[in-house]
Amino acid sequence: MSAKVEGVVAPCERAPLPEVESCVIVIFGASGDLSKRKLIPALYDLFHAGCLKRNFAVLGVGQSTWSDEEFRAQMREGAEKSEDVDEFNDAKWQEFAAHLTYTTGDLTTDAIYNEVATRSEKLHEQIAPNAARNRLFYFSTPPSLAPVMVKHLGAAGLNNEEHGWSRIIIEKPFGRDLASAQSLNAEIASVFNEHQVFRIDHYLGKETVQNILVFRFGNSIFEPVWNRNYIDYVEITAAETLGIGGRAGYYEEAGALRDMVANHLLQLLALTAMEPPVAFDADSVREEKVQVFRSIRPMTPDDVTRKTVRGQYGAGTVEGQQVPAYRNEQGVKKDSNTETFVAVEFCIENWRWAGVPFYVRTGKRLADKVSEIAIHFKRTPQALFARTPEDRIEPNVIVLRIQPDEGMTVTIATKLPGMEMHAGTVHMVFNYESGFGVRTAAAYETLLLDALQGDATLFTRRDETEAEWRLITPIEEAWAQAAAPPFPNYAAGSDGPRAADELLARAGHRWRALQESHIDTQAASESVSQQTNDGAHVQAQAEEVAQA
Numbered sequence: 172m173s174a175k176v177e178g179v180v181a182p183c184e185r186a187p188l189p190e191v192e193s194c195v196i197v198i199f200g201a202s203g204d205l206s207k208r209k210l211i212p213a214l215y216d217l218f219h220a221g222c223l224k225r226n227f228a229v230l231g232v233g234q235s236t237w238s239d240e241e242f243r244a245q246m247r248e249g250a251e252k253s254e255d256v257d258e259f260n261d262a263k264w265q266e267f268a269a270h271l272t273y274t275t276g277d278l279t280t281d282a283i284y285n286e287v288a289t290r291s292e293k294l295h296e297q298i299a300p301n302a303a304r305n306r307l308f309y310f311s312t313p314p315s316l317a318p319v320m321v322k323h324l325g326a327a328g329l330n331n332e333e334h335g336w337s338r339i340i341i342e343k344p345f346g347r348d349l350a351s352a353q354s355l356n357a358e359i360a361s362v363f364n365e366h367q368v369f370r371i372d373h374y375l376g377k378e379t380v381q382n383i384l385v386f387r388f389g390n391s392i393f394e395p396v397w398n399r400n401y402i403d404y405v406e407i408t409a410a411e412t413l414g415i416g417g418r419a420g421y422y423e424e425a426g427a428l429r430d431m432v433a434n435h436l437l438q439l440l441a442l443t444a445m446e447p448p449v450a451f452d453a454d455s456v457r458e459e460k461v462q463v464f465r466s467i468r469p470m471t472p473d474d475v476t477r478k479t480v481r482g483q484y485g486a487g488t489v490e491g492q493q494v495p496a497y498r499n500e501q502g503v504k505k506d507s508n509t510e511t512f513v514a515v516e517f518c519i520e521n522w523r524w525a526g527v528p529f530y531v532r533t534g535k536r537l538a539d540k541v542s543e544i545a546i547h548f549k550r551t552p553q554a555l556f557a558r559t560p561e562d563r564i565e566p567n568v569i570v571l572r573i574q575p576d577e578g579m580t581v582t583i584a585t586k587l588p589g590m591e592m593h594a595g596t597v598h599m600v601f602n603y604e605s606g607f608g609v610r611t612a613a614a615y616e617t618l619l620l621d622a623l624q625g626d627a628t629l630f631t632r633r634d635e636t637e638a639e640w641r642l643i644t645p646i647e648e649a650w651a652q653a654a655a656p657p658f659p660n661y662a663a664g665s666d667g668p669r670a671a672d673e674l675l676a677r678a679g680h681r682w683r684a685l686q687e688s689h690i691d692t693q694a695a696s697e698s699v700s701q702q703t704n705d706g707a708h709v710q711a712q713a714e715e716v717a718q719a
Contacts, residue, residue, distance in 0.1 A: 188217070188612075191623040193226035193302035194335075195291045199278060199320060200311035201231025201242070205342070207249035209373075210311060211271075212256045213615040218267045219257065222620060226302065228294040231273040232283060242273035255613035270298075278312065279319055284327035291329075303335035307622060310341045317341055318358040325362035332367070340369045340622055343434045344425065345631070348647065349640040356633045369622045370631040374409075374435040374542075376614030376621075378603055379577045381629065383442045383544070384451070386571070386579070393569075394447075396548070398523045403549045403566065404680050406530045407439050409573075410537040412489050414663075415511075419502025427513045428481070428650075431533040433643045437464070438631070439573075440529055443544055444519055453627040457635060464638035466521040475649035480670045481656065482512030484536040487663030494536060494663045508655035511535040514671040515646070530675060532682065536663035539685040542573040547680070565596045570683070578602040 196214070198206055217223050231242050247268065251259050274290065276283030295304050308324065310317055321339070324330055330337055341359075346352030359368055374380060387394055396402070409431055415422045422430065441460035448455035470478065485496040497503060497511050512534030519529065548567040568582040578601045587595040612620075621629055661668040666685050675681055 188220045188222045188620065189624070190224060191217075191222055191227075191620065192305060193295075193299040194305035194307055194623060195228045195230060195294050195298075196307045196309065196623075197230045197232060197287055197291065198309045198311055199232050201273065202233030202235035202237065202245070203311055205311045206231065206233075207246060208253060209255070209613075209615045210309065210619070211246040212250045212253035213613055213619050215250050215264065215267050216255065216257055216613070216616050217620060218270075219260070219263055222623075223270075225270075226299040227270060228291075228298050229271050230287065230290055230294065231271065232276055232278070232287065233273070234275065236275050237273050239272050243268040243271050246271060255616065278316055278323075281323060281326060284323040284329065288327045288329055305335040306337045308337075308339045310339065312342075314342070314344055314346075318355060321359050321362045330362050330367070336367075336625065337363075338367050338369060338622060338625070339363060340371050340619075342371055344429055345370055345434070345636040346640060347425070347429060349637065349644045352636050352640045356637065360633070365633060366625075366627070368633070369627060370633075370636060371618055371622075372434050372438055372629075372631055373614040373618065374573070375438055375629040375631075376612075376617040377573050377577065378612070379571050379573045379579070380439065380442065381617075382579075383439075383571060384448075384456070388447050397546075399525055399527050401548055402527055403547045404528045404530065404675075404678070405440075405443060405547065406532070406545045406675075406680075406682060407436055407443070407543075408531075408545070408683070408685070409436060409533040409542045410539060410685050411533075411535050412537060412540045414484075414494060414497070414536050415500055415503070417501075419500060422511075423503060423507060423509050426509045427511055427533055427535070428515075428643060428646060432513055432515060432531060433639055434631070436531040436533060437639050437642070439544055440517065440531060443546070444524055444529065446523070451628070453630075453632075456628050457632045461632070461635055461638055463519060463521075464635070464642065466519045466524075467517050467642055468520060469641055469645045470649070471645070472649045472652070475646050476653070478516040478674070479646055479650075480512075480514040480668060480674050481510035481650065482534065482661045482668035482671070483507075483509065483658035484511050484534070484661055484663045485659030487536065487665065489536055489538075489664045496659050496663070497535075498659070508658060510650075512537075512661060512667050512671070514667070514674055516674060517642070528678060528680070530680070530682070532667065532671060534661075534667050537685055538664055538666050540575065541685055543683075544571040544573070545569070545683050546571075564594045568683075576602055578606070 198210060200206065211229075214223065214229060237245065247264060250256055250264065272290070272294070274283075274286060276286060291306060292304070295302070306329065308329070310320060312320065324339070346355050387397055438460070441463040444463045445459040446462065448459045483497050486499070487494060497509070498505050498507055503509075512532070514530065514532040517529045517531065519525070519527070546569045550566045551564060564584045565582070567584075568580075570580040570582075572578050572580070580601075581599040582596055583599065584594050585597050587593045618629060621627070656668075656670070660670070666682065672682065
């Protein structure tokens with residue numbers, strides 16, 4: 172079954188986007204991979220969509236000794252290859268590229284920040300001499316540089332908002348434990364006000380993540396049952412088929428818990444579990460998320476033993492290709508105990524969720540690439556239609572798919588065709604692109620636009636980051652004191668270690684197989700295709716009648 176979207180008059184290429192005011196965007200670390208793959212393609216798309224007119228400029232600051240033309244050529248290569256770009260157009264790129272400039276400098280010295288101040292003022296004079304001096308600084312740099320960069324920006328007066336706004340975007344991780352997160356936040360607060368700080372988590376820019384709040388609080392049929400009385404358990408998954416690529420240096424220090432659970436997955440948990448905010452604005456939404464984190468009791472060492480699983484992939488087959496074990500990846504220690512898989516059971520001790528486990532899992536080199544939230548409802552109290560154990564009706568499940576193929580699936584019971592009373596399970600599937608005829612904006616595109624408009628709703632607040640680390644740090648500390656499992660403990664191309672299945676099985680629960688989301692999506696695609704064919708046939712018949 173597929174969902175019909177009422178009110179859609181005709182399909183369009185993309186949703187309309189607002190125009191932003193004049194500004195200079197400074198990207199520190201512009202010669203790096205993130206700028207090439209994500210940031211510049213996102214800005215190009217915003218330009219192509221009309222959000223950025225002629226009154227903007229981008230100043231890249233990096234270590235590579237490039238000219239403006241070399242910088243533009245490198246960025247063009249990234250935009251042409253990017254899956255996030257809606258439509259690459261050579262003439263449009265030339266218009267956009269004229270707004271790109273570049274300079275080389277050492278980010279640990281005053282000189283480059285003084286140069287940025289001078290260059291940005293000249294750029295303001297060129298693009299809009301009479302407009303406000305608005306500046307957005309993006310830290311596409313190693314996290315360790317953030318405190319140094321903040322200090323230098325302040326010394327150069329680039330935090331000043333007397334003649335226009337000044338904002339910084341900082342990439343995760345926001346520290347590596349509670350103490351370092353608190354220290355980082357204190358250093359930032361000594362130079363910038365909180366309203367100037369945008370801590371970016373690209374997961375929050377995805378359409379389905381934003382739709383969680385609308386789905387929950389905009390539909391009276393769901394919100395009344397969104398609690399411990401009706402929901403059995405919740406599982407949140409972020410699975411990848413990729414390995415660590417060229418990120419061994421970072422990943423050996425971080426691991427899956429710091430890399431994914433400490434930010435992405437806890438944010439998804441908070442959005443799923445939070446109370447209704449008084450308004451859909453930054454402070455109201457983020458306050459409710461913080462309350463969720465405060466309702467989760469930090470784990471003791473015994474809790475960590477019972478409620479967490481860590482894994483590391485061995486050799487295996489992924490998407491038909493043989494891949495090496497994590498310890499055989501370039502740059503990884505041969506006896507590394509860094510986890511590439513994590514499963515954790517969190518318990519929210521409040522009136523709405525007491526007794527409902529929230530399971531989160533993430534891993535590298537798994538069977539499929541999928542990010543989703545699955546809400547499992549309790550079974551009906553009696554097997555009214557069951558004559559044999561095989562006839563038992565499966566519980567309802569709501570799945571919010573974040574990637575790939577953003578959308579949602581609602582699993583319900585229905586009578587199977589035939590003379591006898593037998594029930595079966597069907598899926599009501601909604602896909603954003605086929606449902607609305609609209610290409611959803613890439614996450615960085617959404618978040619950059621929000622930052623340019625000063626909307627911090629989808630960004631992480633200072634107390635949020637510290638509340639997250641209060642939950643993660645005890646797990647890291649307990650793992651550091653205990654012996655690691657015998658790694659590797661799951662094969663590449665599998666659904667993860669067996670211990671992760673046992674974590675849920677103790678309560679009579681199970682993970683959705685990673686292929687299940689793919690099967691749901693395929694079924695939806697076939698349904699939409701069939702509806703399209705049926706619609707075309709009906710239209711053809713109508714035209715024949717009209718001609719007769």
